[in-house]
Amino acid sequence: MxxxxxxxxxxxxxxxxxxxxxxxxxxxxxxxxxxxxxxxxxxxxxxxxxxxxxxxxxxxxxxxxxxxxxxxxxxxxxxxxxxxxxxxxxxxxxxxxxxxxxxxxxxxxxxxxxxxxxxxxxxxxxxxxxxxxxxxxxxxxxxxxxxxxxxxxxxxxxxxxxxxxxxxxxxxxxxxxxxxxxxxxxxxxxxxxxxxTHRHHTWRERLGDASVQPLAGGIIAVVVLAVAFLVVRFIGENLIGYVLEPLFDNLWAPVVLRLSDLLGGSGFFHNILIGEIVAGEVNFIESFGLLTTGLFVPFGMVLPYIISFYLVLGLFEDVGYLPRLAVLMDTLMHRLGLHGYAIIPSMLGLGCNVPAVLATRILESKRERFIAATLISIAIPCAALQAMIFGLVGQQGAQYVAIVFGTLFIVWIILGMIINRFAQGFSPELLIEIPPYRMPPWRTVLQKLWMRVNGFLKEAIPIILGAVMVINILYTLGVFDAIADFTAPVVTGLLGLPKEAVTALVIGFLRKDVALGMLAPLGLSANQLVVGSVVLAMFFPCVATFVVILRELGIVNMLKSVAIMIATALLVGGALNLILQ
Amino acid sequence: MFGFGGRFRHGFGRGEGQLTLARMQTGQSGIVVQVLSGHGMIRRLGALGIRPGLRVTKVNSSFMRGPIAVQFGSTQVAIGFGMANRIVVEPIDSRSERP
Missing domain, CATH: 3.40.50.300 (P-loop containing nucleotide triphosphate hydrolases)
Structure with missing residues (x-):
């Protein structure tokens, strides 16, 4: 001040x-x-x-x-x-x-x-x-x-x-x-x-010019994005493997076991707080208590990836790479009814879909914003969901993670081309200023990282805990069984998942990370996990994204967008089930 | 620009030797002569500083109708191919601004 x-x-x-x-x-x-x-x-x-x-x-x-x-x-x-x-x-x-x-x-x-x-x-x-x-x-x-x-x-x-x-x-x-x-x-x-006055070009300017050339820029983009992905994985995995899992296993698990004894090992409160203890061991993923899964999902599985993703994204933003990526992606994005600058909200969507949908405001026309927001909420999984996909599907093998992301990417492109064909209006052309490359000031990079991590902690954790609570209550009341029986033809017949998997889709409205976690105790095969992850990612936006889409697009376009989401999710999930079987 | 023959040199009432930004060679400089487009686009470009009389240098080569990046002063702007194809420039003989 x-x-x-x-x-x-x-x-x-x-x-x-x-x-x-x-x-x-x-x-x-x-x-x-x-x-x-x-x-x-x-x-x-x-x-x-x-x-x-x-x-x-x-x-x-x-x-x-x-x-x-x-x-x-x-x-x-x-x-x-x-x-x-x-x-x-x-x-x-x-x-x-x-x-x-x-x-x-x-x-x-x-x-x-x-x-x-x-x-x-x-x-x-x-x-x-x-x-x-x-x-x-x-x-x-x-x-x-x-x-x-x-x-x-x-x-x-x-x-x-x-x-x-x-x-x-x-x-x-x-x-x-x-x-x-x-x-x-x-x-x-x-x-x-x-x-x-005349002066020689700096290496930063030369690099800047090179990164908007079709060939050199394309190579730079592939290298940069691959390195970014590896760095995100590396930081995320190591934070989990060397910091958070040991913390939970060595420090928190004994506390939970102690508490479980105090609560008598079973009963309603025990179920809500701790969930099921199998053979004297705490299973942080499957037990579904507030103090077990409710804390492990946000802190042990998602937070590490939130930190690593936003660190890398912040560097991208502050260096000034994103507008150059927009130039390179422009031709492809035109096929989707967008122009290159739509890559910026899309990249933000890999962190969280809420700021991504807000960022579609940088696009000029209503049509572009509809396409971009719909594609983001269908095909761009947020960092929290991705962390869970890495954590759960990744246990089955990297190829299954690749199928999930590959499917989402193909859907992003094909669906974009389809909406582009049918949506009314026109999409204007790219016209953006390309900022010079700048050395990111570390202080601001870390400050921004802190703001975003803090935002996640404040906004996501209450909803995650609430979702775990709701899950327990709905189970106890037998509501899930009723829903499961009702939706069994679609879930089992079309998607090839056990009928209980519908609970994940329902909870997906609250938080997709918790929802994917609900598939863990069902003992799914690798292929079923793939179908489940893809459908969960596409089916419906989480409540926070839903509210922003409603506000940004208006009710009519939001309904259109949601109809497209549900139809696509069922179609793609069904097709994937047939192919993988 | 030779590959495009007379069609692009003489269309739209362009003067001799003039060509569009999209057809300029990488590293080539030129003076913007006019923007062959509606009022809205002229304003959008003008807001960014792109207007008749401006000296621009083309930074990238375009592939599959990708955007054209131009430099003027210390500003760099990317312009969609279609739009760049409606910006007429008078090329400056010294092919490159850069030594």
């Missing part, structure tokens, strides 16, 4: 942080408000808006991190939101990328035309020098007529000056102009304040 020493009231209630995408608004927001938000090195990380508070004199002032926009003429949803928000604020901090001054100043010109005090934060200031960019700050201030403060948000440099400078923010009298007149004004300013 940065505080301003002057103590008079400024009358400012709401400060808007505005600027082009990927100029560091969110990092400045964190610096000003002390609120942690996710920031990455690609345009469109902030799809909603975050708000926090900062102290200005004796006032507590609301600060809003407005999604990045290139212009106030709304050409996309983010820009519409930004334009509307502008009317609600008392002051704008225009965050400008100093290494991209010319393009950034177009929005600044539009902001100057509005009747709202403005101050410019000239961010990424530290990179100008080695890029051979020289900016005459005094002249820029003079030409714009508003305060200009150089900042380096990632290190905090200039933030104090920015806060102090707010008092000097002004709204120079600027008439409304046309598009061409604004660019002419920008051109005039640039010719006076900026000088760019």
């Amino acid at each position: 940065v505080t301003n020493n002057s103590s008079k009231s400024t009358g400012i209630r709401k400060v808007l942080l505005m600027g082009n995408p990927n100029v560091g608004k969110s990092v400045i927001f964190s610096r000003l408000t002390g609120t942690r938000v996710i920031a990455s090195n690609y345009p469109g990380t902030t799809v909603g808006y975050s708000h926090g508070f900062m102290s200005l004199g004796e006032d507590r002032v609301e600060v809003i991190d407005v999604p990045g926009t290139y212009t106030l003429e709304p050409t996309s949803e983010a820009e519409e939101i930004a334009s509307e928000m502008l009317d609600t604020g008392d002051l704008v901090i225009n965050v400008v990328d100093a290494t991209n001054l010319e393009r950034n100043l177009y929005l600044t010109q539009q902001l100057l035309e509005r009747d709202i005090p403005l101050i410019v934060a000239l961010n990424i200031w530290d990179e100008t020098e080695h890029r051979g960019i020289y900016i005459d700050l005094d002249k820029l201030r003079e030409r714009l007529g508003v305060p200009v403060i150089p900042t380096v948000a990632v290190s905090g440099q200039g933030i104090k000056e920015l806060v102090t400078g707010i008092a000097g923010a002004t709204s120079p009298d600027t008439p409304a102009r046309s598009y061409d007149e604004r660019w002419a004004a920008v051109g005039g300013i640039i010719s006076q304040v900026q000088r760019i």
Whole structure:
């Protein structure tokens, strides 16, 4: 939290942080408000808006991190939101990328035309020098007529000056102009304040250029993704094998056994808390008590993969690789009715489908968002479900894990092509800025990792424990047996699973990781596990994803999306059952 | 660009020697002359700074109608193939901006 020493009231209630995408608004927001938000090195990380508070004199002032926009003429949803928000604020901090001054100043010109005090934060200031960019700050201030403060948000440099400078923010009298007149004004300013000297390209830029070439970039992508996968597996497996399993087996199991004795070894409470103890041993996967499976699934099986996945994803985001992957994937994604940038929500989906569906907002049309959200919730298993697939299906052999992921991948492509054929509307073309590669600041990578892990702990664990509780109660009441008998024709006849497997599909609505765990005690064959995992992944979104899809797509499209999910799951599950038998 | 013959050189009222961004060679630079498209796309491109008079250098080669990456100043932008094919540029003789 940065505080301003002057103590008079400024009358400012709401400060808007505005600027082009990927100029560091969110990092400045964190610096000003002390609120942690996710920031990455690609345009469109902030799809909603975050708000926090900062102290200005004796006032507590609301600060809003407005999604990045290139212009106030709304050409996309983010820009519409930004334009509307502008009317609600008392002051704008225009965050400008100093290494991209010319393009950034177009929005600044539009902001100057509005009747709202403005101050410019000239961010990424530290990179100008080695890029051979020289900016005459005094002249820029003079030409714009508003305060200009150089900042380096990632290190905090200039933030104090920015806060102090707010008092000097002004709204120079600027008439409304046309598009061409604004660019002419920008051109005039640039010719006076900026000088760019020639310099040699750095290895980072060469690597950046290489990674959007079809051939070299393709090879880089395959290598990078393979290494990422291996690193995620390596960290996840070792955390489980050397840290969490020993903790559970050596420290927690004796406690559970002791408690089991105290509870008399059986009965309702014993079942809910501990589940079944077989031959004096705790089976953390199959016993299904709150203190056994209820803790082992989130901490012993899922958490390690959440940590390893989000560490690697965070590095990808902060280095700036994802937009390049979007360029390489564009041709394929067009077949699915999407453009390359849809790869970003899809990658986020490998962590959790909830932020992934939210991130579909970076796509321009409703049609694309419908396709992307539907494909994500059908064919992209979240990290929690993947961890369980690795843990349970992996015991049967790596080839079975490969069949599960291979099937989901093929479904992703074929279903995308089918929806693309039938969905109405059109899909616009890719048009994105490719950020330079940046060395990820470790502090922010770890901070982001912590936010996401913390989010998982806070949001997932209550639901996991709740799900285990519900499972026990429904078992005791005999509800599952009734459902199992009712759905037996589909589950057994079509999918080739024991009729009790339906309980997993029902619980899948709460948490898919717990649901997959429910297949463990059924003694399924490897092939049945494969069918079960695939159907569970595709059948229906978990409740959290369901709510976001409903909110983002609206009820009609959500129903369409769910119909597609159920139909696909049954079709693919049935086919897989026939093929594997 | 020779492979495409006169069809792409003379279509759409393009001047002699002009070609679209999609047809430029990798590493080649050119000045944007016009965007042969509707108002909306002109604005979308303009918002990113791509407008007549801008000097751009093509960064990648396109494969199977993949996007075209161009560099101008310190900005790099990827443009879908169809859109890039409607951006007319006047190539600059020195084939590459880079030494």
